[in-house]
Amino acid sequence: MNGVELFLLGRTLMKIGEEAMPTEGLRGQSTSVRSVLIVASDIVENPGSAVGEIAGRTGLPQSQVSGCVARLREAGAVVTEPDPADRRRVLIHQAPEASGRVEVVRSTTIDTALGTALGTGDPDAVAEVVAALETLAQQLTPATLSRLRPPSSRSRSSAVDG
Template sequence: MNGVELFLLGRTLMKIGEEALPTEGLGEQPTGVRTVLIVVSDVRAHPGSAVGEIASRTGLPQSAVSAAVARLREADAVVTEPDPRDRRRLLVRPAPRISDRVEEVRATSIDAALARALDTADPERVAEVAALLEELACHLTPQALTRLRD
């Protein structure tokens, strides 16, 4: 596998992941799923960060991070508070309690989206590929991105 193939695989996996996420009842959202997931991943890795710090680490525009934080706050996935050292800045941290929406998203299986992507109705094949993805996820955690950026 070369870098282009790996990039295309990553893009395909992101699209399958987006397809697997439940969207019922959300309506149109100005902030893309991918952006929200990048922000929530960063907030989990760096609780208590300012929006500007999240933007710097993720490479996303500050306006996109602010919109994602607002969306996550509405879903009760994060909490914000003014920075005591600079009241103009908001500090973002994961919510102390997992919201019903976050529970729903985490509990949603990827099987249906994976079956569509694999063009198969064979549950054994879907389970086999899902197990391979779980193995890969054990090795390539979100911290791998931090190591790449350092």
């Protein structure tokens, strides 16, 4: 496998992941699942950040980060508080307890979306691919990315990632 093949595999996996996300009860959203997940991940890794800081690290436009934070707040996934040092800024934290929406997202498997993408109804084939993905997920965590390049270059390349 080369870098292009790995990149395309990653893109395919992202699309399957997006398809697997439950959407029941959600009204139309101005932000993509991908950008919301990027912002949520950054908030978990950097609690107490402001929107501008998240935008800088992720490479997403500040307006898009604000939309993602609003969506996450509505879902009960994050909480906000005024910055004591600058009351005009809002600091964002992961919610201390998982909301009902977060629990639904966490409990929804990828099996149906994966089976559709594979073009098979064979549960053994789906289980085999799920097992392979679980192995990859154990080895290639978000922390893995920090070993690829120094933090200063990550923020510049993130605009391409999102």
